[in-house]
Amino acid sequence: xxxxxxxxxxxxxxxxxxxxxxxxxxxxxxxxxxxxxxxxxxxxxxxxxxxxxxxxxxxxxxxxxxxxxxxxxxxxxxxxxxxxxxxxxxxxxxxxxxxxxxxxxxxxxxxxxxxxxxxxxxxxxxxxxxxxxxxxxxxxxxxxxxxxxxxxxxxxxxxxxxxxxxxxxxxxxxxxxxxxxxxxxxxxxxxxxxxxxxxxxxxxxxxxxxxxxxxxxxxxxxxxxxxxxxxxxxxxxxxxxxxxxxxxxxxxxxxxxxxxxxxxxxxxxxxxxxxxxxxxx
Amino acid sequence: xxxxxxxxxxxxxxxxxxxxxxxxxxxxxxxxxxxxxxxxxxxxxxxxxxxxxxxxxxxxxxxxxxxxxxxxxxxxxxxxxxxxxxxxxxxxxxxxxxxxxxxxxxxxxxxxxxxxxxxxxxxxxxxxxxxxxxxxxxxxxxxxxxxxxxxxxxxxxxxxxxxxxxxxxxxxxxxxxxxxxxxxxxxxxxxxxxxxxxxxxxxxxxxxxxxxxxxxxxxxxxxxxxxxxxxxxxxxxxxxxxxxxxxxxxxxxxxxxxxxxxxxxxxxxxxxxx
Numbered sequence: 132x133x134x135x136x137x138x139x140x141x142x143x144x145x146x147x148x149x150x151x152x153x154x155x156x157x158x159x160x161x162x163x164x165x166x167x168x169x170x171x172x173x174x175x176x177x178x179x180x181x182x183x184x185x186x187x188x189x190x191x192x193x194x195x196x197x198x199x200x201x202x203x204x205x206x207x208x209x210x211x212x213x214x215x216x217x218x219x220x221x222x223x224x225x226x227x228x229x230x231x232x233x234x235x236x237x238x239x240x241x242x243x244x245x246x247x248x249x250x251x252x253x254x255x256x257x258x259x260x261x262x263x264x265x266x267x268x269x270x271x272x273x274x275x276x277x278x279x280x281x282x283x284x285x286x287x288x289x290x291x292x293x294x295x296x297x298x299x300x301x302x303x304x305x306x307x308x309x310x311x312x313x314x315x316x317x318x319x320x321x322x323x324x325x326x327x328x329x330x331x332x333x334x335x336x337x338x339x340x341x342x343x344x345x346x347x348x349x350x351x352x353x354x355x356x357x358x359x360x361x362x363x364x365x366x367x368x369x370x371x372x373x374x375x376x377x378x379x380x381x382x383x384x385x386x387x388x389x390x391x392x393x394x395x396x397x398x399x400x401x402x403x404x405x406x407x408x409x410x411x412x
Numbered sequence: 413x414x415x416x417x418x419x420x421x422x423x424x425x426x427x428x429x430x431x432x433x434x435x436x437x438x439x440x441x442x443x444x445x446x447x448x449x450x451x452x453x454x455x456x457x458x459x460x461x462x463x464x465x466x467x468x469x470x471x472x473x474x475x476x477x478x479x480x481x482x483x484x485x486x487x488x489x490x491x492x493x494x495x496x497x498x499x500x501x502x503x504x505x506x507x508x509x510x511x512x513x514x515x516x517x518x519x520x521x522x523x524x525x526x527x528x529x530x531x532x533x534x535x536x537x538x539x540x541x542x543x544x545x546x547x548x549x550x551x552x553x554x555x556x557x558x559x560x561x562x563x564x565x566x567x568x569x570x571x572x573x574x575x576x577x578x579x580x581x582x583x584x585x586x587x588x589x590x591x592x593x594x595x596x597x598x599x600x601x602x603x604x605x606x607x608x609x610x611x612x613x614x615x616x617x618x619x620x621x622x623x624x625x626x627x628x629x630x631x632x633x634x635x636x637x638x639x640x641x642x643x644x645x646x647x648x649x650x651x652x653x654x655x656x657x658x659x660x661x662x663x664x665x666x667x668x669x670x671x672x673x674x675x676x677x678x679x680x681x682x683x684x685x686x
Contacts, residue, residue, distance in 0.1 A: 250441075317420075
């Protein structure tokens with residue numbers, strides 16, 4: 132298409148130069164690393180690949196990753212819905228302070244996110260002695276992994292829902308309530324359908340982070356093979372043992388999860404742009 | 413406004429859950445860092461948080477994050493520009509791919525980048541003979557942080573660029589400005605707040621980044637050891653106090669950054685509202 136040159140359009144050669152350099156940069160910086168995961172994973176052949184992802188340690192790492200996400204994500208959904216309801220449907224003082232506190236985990240280094248639970252529940256931690264007396268282990272055990280993951284993923288659902296519910300206002304809920312609907316059925320039949328795509332969007336990102344978190348869980352896990360290793364930690368162990376093909380094979384599972392997340396996220400953005408916060412314009 | 417009693421129920425319940433969750437999950441755990449630090453003597457704190465090794469780790473973490481943010485300012489703006497202004501085949505796929513660093517676990521990104529830039533890697537084998545070592549040097553840290561930070565810049569600049577009215581550019585052209593002059597004097601000032609905010613977000617994330625960096629960095633003390641790694645090293649040596657002192661230093665800096673970013677966003681909103 133050769134439109135006549137408009138004074139506010141770049142000349143054709145410049146346009147293609149810009150597109151070309153952007154694509155080259157993205158190819159080098161994003162596409163190539165992604166491709167490397169799959170190519171390196173399959174380098175020693177399909178048999179090695181299958182063996183790497185089906186050995187007992189990999190399976191137990193996968194199971195642990197799924198368990199941690201299965202606890203952290205639903206909890207974050209409940210908290211996110213509660214927080215957005217309280218913040219969007221009511222006026223109160225210090226609202227912006229509360230929102231900042233909810234967002235806070237995003238600005239904390241993953242390593243520090245793990246460290247705080249060591250300070251609380253580690254052997255010399257605040258609750259360390261009490262836990263030991265009751266024979267409860269949090270650090271170097273599954274509860275620690277879950278806690279660190281909840282901390283890291285805490286803002287995802289809430290920060291998607293709060294602006295969305297604020298945008299939608301309170302009229303529909305007030306209408307339903309004045310027509311005699313109960314609070315719960317108002318939430319269930321009015322609010323939830325209005326925010327479902329935004330909720331799904333937040334859950335997607337929350338889940339991707341929960342399953343892929345490395346730094347925070349690395350600090351609290353203790354790296355006990357077959358017991359406290361999640362998939363990302365299992366990758367690190369394999370890699371440090373110079374078992375590169377196996378490390379990349381397991382990594383390709385997580386890269387696959389990332390791709391699925393991206394596809395679903397993009398579908399939501401294209402189909403339901405108006406029903407996602409801040410993405411309607 | 414006087415507090416009007418809302419007919420919407422559930423304030424007590426939802427507020428209760430929220431405050432409880434924020435306290436138990438965020439506030440109490442984070443306060444542990446500062447309470448533990450407060451229990452240390454001043455000399456003890458300085459010895460741990462401001463040791464030579466810690467100082468060179470901060471220098472690397474903040475320096476590499478700054479360089480990566482600068483690179484992302486250029487290429488993030490370029491990417492946002494191309495995605496907003498031009499049509500080309502596969503644009504939707506490219507746009508989805510920009511978010512890859514948000515979705516890809518950091519450990520996976522770390523080993524993938526190392527596979528590319530190691531001396532026998534896909535890119536490294538061409539660069540190392542030219543004398544450009546990237547993996548296992550501070551340059552490797554920068555490469556990883558560029559990867560991690562890119563979507564922050566693109567996603568912050570994109571909506572502002574898309575909102576920019578054609579009329580100002582047309583006016584500039586009518587008045588005889590060249591395309592470059594229009595870009596520098598009309599477009600760039602309008603998107604500058606968003607660009608700065610995006611870079612600040614990328615910088616804040618990069619400073620604390622761990623997983624994508626440690627595989628490619630080489631992790632040599634005083635040379636390619638980032639601050640989060642030093643915290644882990646201290647913990648592995650059962651020096652919890654030392655780890656906490658470094659963490660407290662980094663947290664204070666992160667919170668200062670967070671505050672600055674919030675101010676930037678207020679500034680940006682005010683400019684957009686005009």
